[in-house]
Amino acid sequence: MMDPLLSISNLSVNFKTERGNVQALDGVSLEVNEGETLAIVGESGSGKSVTALSVLGLLGDSGGVSGGDIEFAGESLVNASDEHRREIRGNQIAMIFQEPMSSLNPVLTIGKQVAEPIWQHRNKSWKDAICEAGKLLELVSIPDAQERLGDYPHQFSGGMRQRVMIAMALACQPKLIIADEPTTALDVTVQAQILSLLKNLTTELNSSLVIITHDLGVVARYANRVAVMYGGRIVETASAAELYRNPQHPYTVGLMNSIPTLHGKPGARLNTIIGQPPDLSNLPSGCSFHPRCPFAKPQCMQSKPKLEEIFPNHFRACFGYEG
């Protein structure tokens, strides 16, 4: 079997805050294979964005990796120098954020911003880079792309700005693109267009795509494989088809049952997960889902379940629930 493109093993991340030490990630292991689309699903505070930021080395001053390793194309990123990370970031791994307005520089033209990574990473002259930028904007279906190179971000609509972000991410033909809630701020008709574009372009480049989202519909439509996160840990991973047909972790089951769908029975009571998502600075002992779990046993309060393969390529971290 081929080595995975990205391999995260037993990663723990801590943040120092006024309220004390917050463990945002607790032993996360995850692999992304070449050419696949992986979705990371979870609610706020589950650690899905922190996972992405630690891959890029963008945890900031207050956060740090306290254990585990991240390997990208066979190379460890945790101990890499800042300079080397910069080399990889934008060139081999690109990131698309949720809010395209705050991710673009308001005082630089779109053309300059898209050309910058090309000039920076691909040793092109500035003139060639600008020319390339125009082609990229055409690729992401921006009308009159050449004329719009001189426009500023505020002259673009939300969907157009997200297209620009995608163009920038693709500029260096990265092997891995991480999209953190790329369409949460967009209207649903625009969301569909942006996600199809992203999916098609990454397929053409044979890049891997990691989509971070809370929307189980988006996952079903675009992902090959899914990782479900809860309280800074991965609780279940499987192929998308397998996960929806045969969810095995009580949290995944609860999540699937709690969303209204377009084909379900309208007006019926929704099944809910009782209680609230956990507070990361004060996580419950053992399995952090146990206070909300209808199947919790004494064991669940004492020790943390490990991720185990219960069906081929289907992993879950749970002591006892029989799905």
Next chain:
Amino acid sequence: MKADNIIEVRDLKVHFPITEGLLRRQVGILPAVDGVSFDILRGETFSLVGESGCGKSTTALSVLKMQPVTSGTITFNNEDITHHSASQMRPIRRKVQMVYQDPYGSLNPRMKVGSIIGEPLRVHGMAGDKEKYNARIRELMQVVGLMTDMADRYPHEFSGGQRQRICIARAIALDPELIICDEAVSALDVSIQAQVINLLMDLQERLGLTYLFIAHDLSVVRHISNRVAVMYLGRIVEIADRDTLFSQPKHPYTQALLSAVPEADPELEASRQEPLIIGEVPSVRNPPSGCRFHPRCSQSLERCKTQVPMHQTSGSTVLACHLYD
């Protein structure tokens, strides 16, 4: 006005002035809501859906007269409230309450939760004696599923879902007839959203409430509504009862909207066609001529570019589209 109707809105227009320069000279108008008509039946959940800028929130605010109305009429319980003054609106506001999207922004951080929930009672002079007032607050907290001993805490001590429960408790404090929920569950996490949707539906049954529900998440809308109106750029394009709208959407925009919603089922998704829509919602400032949807419509006809489609009623369905002329 029909006896079953709690609200009737006729040809409502809300136009905002666009001003420029130091002297705020008016240079144009922004037709945020442009000729909207609908009825809400007593006891039902009526939803307004559409993408950002379609005027759904502005319509809702006008119903409460929190927004100056340019023209049209709004009738509430047989009373024409279109030109009511602020003091004339006070008794109406007791009967129409609002729950907003952001449970962080809509609670005063310096007030205790009990006092927040009791505020409408105090404002409307219905607090009564201390004992009765406190009992009512405890009762309201129980009804929405909050522990009564939390009344002395501040909003920051509550999670997003609990805060939305506080907002709901405040909204039902005066026994209103109509509650306007403006994206009331949109900001909540999936598992919490389900809890709040259940709560809203329980309360409707127990208290006989009518909801005007504003949302962009069509799965939620389908779950909670009896009837749905779809808005696009300040106009209603289709009104139908829930099952008709979701199983046989007629207007091309409704069809496009439904095709764009991803379903949480990979097998179903694999068999679905690609979304039918192109482009983005144009600016309300310069809306397209004729049918405002025509530049994005895959089935547009020549006359869609010039003629505004009229609203046609057949049974309980209202439709504005030249394809069905």
